[in-house]
Amino acid sequence: MSVAPAQPIRIGGRIRTAWNARSRQERLVYQLLLPVFGTVFVLATIPFILAVIQAVTSDSRGFIGLENFGRALGNPLLYESIKQTAIYAAIALPVEILGGLGIALLVHRSVRSNVIRAAIYIAAMIPIVIPQIAVGVVFRLVFAPDYGILNVLLGQTGPSQPLWLSSPYLAMIATATVDIWQWTPFVYLVVFAGFQTVPSESVEAAQVDGATTWTQFRHIELPYLRPLLLLVLFFRIADVVRVFDHVYVLTGGGPGTTTQFLSLYIYRIGFKFSDLGQASALAVVVMVVMIAFYTIVSRFLPADRG
Amino acid sequence: MTHRSRRLTKVATAVLLAAIAFVFAFPLFYLIATSLKTKADLFAPVPSLFPPAPTIDPYTSVLFARGFGGLLVNSIIVGLSSTFLAICIAFAICYPITRLPASPRVRAFVLNWALSLRFLPPVAVVIPYFAVIRAIGLYNQLPALILVYTIFNLPLAIWMLRGFLDEIPIEIEEAALVDGASRWYAFRTILLPLSRTAILAVVIIVFAFDWAEFLFAFILTATPQAMTFPVGVQGLVTQFEIIWNDMAAGGVIAILIPLSLMLIARRHVMTGLTFGVIREK
Numbered sequence: 251m252s253v254a255p256a257q258p259i260r261i262g263g264r265i266r267t268a269w270n271a272r273s274r275q276e277r278l279v280y281q282l283l284l285p286v287f288g289t290v291f292v293l294a295t296i297p298f299i300l301a302v303i304q305a306v307t308s309d310s311r312g313f314i315g316l317e318n319f320g321r322a323l324g325n326p327l328l329y330e331s332i333k334q335t336a337i338y339a340a341i342a343l344p345v346e347i348l349g350g351l352g353i354a355l356l357v358h359r360s361v362r363s364n365v366i367r368a369a370i371y372i373a374a375m376i377p378i379v380i381p382q383i384a385v386g387v388v389f390r391l392v393f394a395p396d397y398g399i400l401n402v403l404l405g406q407t408g409p410s411q412p413l414w415l416s417s418p419y420l421a422m423i424a425t426a427t428v429d430i431w432q433w434t435p436f437v438y439l440v441v442f443a444g445f446q447t448v449p450s451e452s453v454e455a456a457q458v459d460g461a462t463t464w465t466q467f468r469h470i471e472l473p474y475l476r477p478l479l480l481l482v483l484f485f486r487i488a489d490v491v492r493v494f495d496h497v498y499v500l501t502g503g504g505p506g507t508t509t510q511f512l513s514l515y516i517y518r519i520g521f522k523f524s525d526l527g528q529a530s531a532l533a534v535v536v537m538v539v540m541i542a543f544y545t546i547v548s549r550f551l552p553a554d555r556g
Numbered sequence: 557m558t559h560r561s562r563r564l565t566k567v568a569t570a571v572l573l574a575a576i577a578f579v580f581a582f583p584l585f586y587l588i589a590t591s592l593k594t595k596a597d598l599f600a601p602v603p604s605l606f607p608p609a610p611t612i613d614p615y616t617s618v619l620f621a622r623g624f625g626g627l628l629v630n631s632i633i634v635g636l637s638s639t640f641l642a643i644c645i646a647f648a649i650c651y652p653i654t655r656l657p658a659s660p661r662v663r664a665f666v667l668n669w670a671l672s673l674r675f676l677p678p679v680a681v682v683i684p685y686f687a688v689i690r691a692i693g694l695y696n697q698l699p700a701l702i703l704v705y706t707i708f709n710l711p712l713a714i715w716m717l718r719g720f721l722d723e724i725p726i727e728i729e730e731a732a733l734v735d736g737a738s739r740w741y742a743f744r745t746i747l748l749p750l751s752r753t754a755i756l757a758v759v760i761i762v763f764a765f766d767w768a769e770f771l772f773a774f775i776l777t778a779t780p781q782a783m784t785f786p787v788g789v790q791g792l793v794t795q796f797e798i799i800w801n802d803m804a805a806g807g808v809i810a811i812l813i814p815l816s817l818m819l820i821a822r823r824h825v826m827t828g829l830t831f832g833v834i835r836e837k
Contacts, residue, residue, distance in 0.1 A: 279656045279658045283648075297683075304687060360565070373577065384810040387804065388807060390803065512677070533680035
């Protein structure tokens, strides 16, 4: 390691040097950060600006004002897709959160062996890391008529078998089930990690005082889990708005528009109907709503903010 | 609680956990079973759970006859390039906010901005990108995917790396700086070797996310020249008459890579998925 020769310095000089070094370091922060962060910031923000420009202009007529926004927000199919997305979320999210919480409680209370805990940890990770498209493949094999294993197990292979992917209510249940299959383990892992942060002294003190299993959960453990459950809820809500891959390959948004969730709807406007003007207006609205959502929820996220 | 009822609870718990595991594992079992069936097995009046004559033909059919091997190569090129770019950029951004006296506001702004990207639905982002990428002639080209993947996996890389760098004590570097070493020298000989594990974890997780990405690739590519593997698999599922064993083999291949990567980096998967909120010790 190279060592600079020690320089004799006077006291006043030392203070001055320290101060200079500090401001030099602060300058270095910006010198390092600005070019790189600036570039990616621009590249990631550009789509928003471009979407606004695309939304208010037309190839043939130039500036057209808010016409595309009017068409986007006046389209009844938009509200239909928001409604279907909300139903999907209302089915999937409570089951995922309560199911994940329940399994975590069960394992935390009754599985003592570290080997089994580690095995469950790895098993729970498997559905999460499967690409969404492959999840679609997996559940084609579950729900498809004739070859699908679900109807085989139900003993329903005749002409009157339930069509999980092409009848309105069943398609909604099928797509939401896939979500539940993939993300309940995620909730489990987060909540289980949360249980490990509960100090054992508090739990033991409560048990000495004769707390029941329920009061122990409600008053000792739940306060530790609450920020994590909020985090899960926010991430899952953001994910529901993104839901695309597995629904696209399972139902394509059908039958009719029953599983045409928000992302599929925007895709359809932009790329099936090639109406990029209206799709851009939708993209702008969705980005604004999601950033507003993020701004609100980021205050509740347990991560440290810098 | 009596001894007997405690035993009963234990058995009931074990049965319940086994039942849950079965429900979760069964679809994957059927996927693997289907991927090993012959064409003839597919037309059995009642589909079998175990392939009567296991074969790897579906795999060779997908990779060679259907030419998905090329898509696999595309996926790997895109994944490796954008993972490399993302880790370099993440380092350039995380170094000043963890190693230098960056103001808390700058730090919070960078981290918040990164996390907020996680809340943007890809379909909203891809619409404006689609127009630009077509206009600059990058449509159906791998560089377009590399660019988009780098930007949108950067938040993950930044948050994970930030968490790791915060845990590496700064004192060793400071000692070197006091001894007159240059910043670059201290970075290269102290911080970089110390963050080897961190880099490996970030690389694995980001690559797995790149690998699994579908929507950007689906919209920004059109031919096997630039398509990624998930786009090919999508074609197997949505074609008019699905060939079950080929589709299942495609699914298994798509799963295999992220699954094995995640098993290697299992201690960091949850950190990645929750942006560092959950930390495995």
